[in-house]
Amino acid sequence: MDELILKLKQQIIEVLNLEEMTPDDIDDDAPLFGDGLSLDSIDALELIVILDKYYGIKLASPAEGKVVFASVNAMAEYIREHRTR
């Protein structure tokens, strides 16, 4: 597994308290919201904190998250392009 993807999955599991999950349980391309992991609006806000805290990326509004958080792959791609740390 790609290093950034692995790290990201570990951060998602920790921050969202996905207690019984391992990085292998999260499909890189599956939607994080809706049919995939079934995360909700509060989780989206927690993901925004992850971007800020670990990668120095600030999203201005939760609406931007719709594209950025489409899947773990989409999130990793966004981080590679925009990270400041």
Add this chain to the structure above:
Amino acid sequence: MNDFISITGQGIVCAIGNDAAQVLSSLRDGRSGIGPMKYLRSKHADIPVGEVQLSNDLMKEMLGVDRDAVYSRTSLMGAIAVRQALEQAGIADTAGKRVVLISGTTVGNMDITISNDNECGASTRDIAALCSLEDAKTCTISTACSSALNAIILGCEMLRSDEADIVIAGGSEALSRFHFNGFNSLMILDHEQCRPFDSSRNGLNLGEGAAFVVLQKNVPDALAYVSGYGNRCDAFHQTASSENGEGAFLAMSGALTMAGLSPSDIQYVNAHGTGTQSNDISESRALKRVFDSNMPQVSSTKPFTGHTTSASGSIETVICILAMREGFTPANLGWKTPDADGITPTMGQEKAILHNVMCNSFGFGGNDSSLILSDRPVMLQDVEPVFGTKVAAIQEIGPDDDMSELKAFIPAMELRRMGPLMRASILTALLSLKKAGLERPDAIVTATADGMLEVSRQFQKDIIENDEELLKPTLFMQSTHNTIGSAIAIRTLCHGYNITYSHGDESEYWAMEDATRMIRSGKASSVLVTVFDEAGPSAFQAKSTVIVRK
């Protein structure tokens, strides 16, 4: 015998005025109270707020108390509003009368407590002491942003069931670094003046203030009369409103039914209208479901006052009384562009004849309430004790008890966020309902002295250690006292009456009184009462009692 409920006095202090006359002139002149922060200390000073333009020192002077006396901003504002209300009602001597002071708050005395221990009842008792109401019974309701409206509703119920002669009910809430940062972590604070119901709306402005009304039975020539109310639960999500506004729809419909009014009898609705995406579309849909082709004038006055959270229900009740008495409708300031599917609010009408007005007040967890005020007395059915009560089941859980059973009731995706206190509380609720053979109760009443102590302490610690950055919205979402009551409602899909008492050691007493009143009067045939508190991560206790009709 049938009675009517009179509002004989009102008091208000908020961002657009320190009394009713000032508030009225700001409303008529379209003068907003939203601006840069002056008293609140936060590094996010670029976010505007609706502050009361009085320092704590000045408020102490107005109340004639010593400058060194320790009172919270919530208590000081509350006392100013209560004194105004009592003065207008002409109540100086309460000897021999059963007086009850009911306040709605969530912040309470947070600004003067050393840690984040948040016993809301302390601020209510302080308000009573500052208003020479030492002999009054006091009570505190904490259902987040609908607290004050629920306080007024409880006051009416106590008068109708002849438990009180004079009720002073409302709410008070000061801006705090805690909830300001909490709302900021939810990314719902607009950096400009809020625009409820506008397609460009981008969140709310936090405000502060207090308002109280004096409620009495059968007093003619009063300021206004309470003709109906409804308290229901959206039972959908901890912070988001349901798509079709079910809780709001049920609360408004319930109020209309109680008042014996049809939608076309309402001339004005003061909407909850916070300016968030979620609330405004959900409330719009609920309003359309209730009023259909008879849509009255609707406005949110939060662009004037800011969202005064736990106090908003009583502040907007006073605004409704002013509108009805003076014959005008307040503008939904700043509204320009219609929202697809949204209602079109009024930009204010100088001369309006208002006989019946509705005030909506919704809180986190879907604690939705609606109140109808009328310009003439409306007879209400007595709340008579016609039924007996009986305890159908009791379940207690403490730190030494096994909670693995919870997994059978709740999916892992929902369990993951719940701390020990919430797990224990929900498990007692579900097990007691099972014992009583009920899928869901008709009503849910919860009671807690200190509320969600652990998550609140963690959030407060993060505010200090992270310097108001990178805060976890999950912690804030769970910090309100009504978190557990609404979580149980979501789990059991209970859209019925839902309330949380937070009045120190007396919380459970008030909860049991309420449950008993509901059963006896026939309003509910089963009520779940859940009492919970914690003193640390491994020191908690939860108890659920199912009370049913005998």
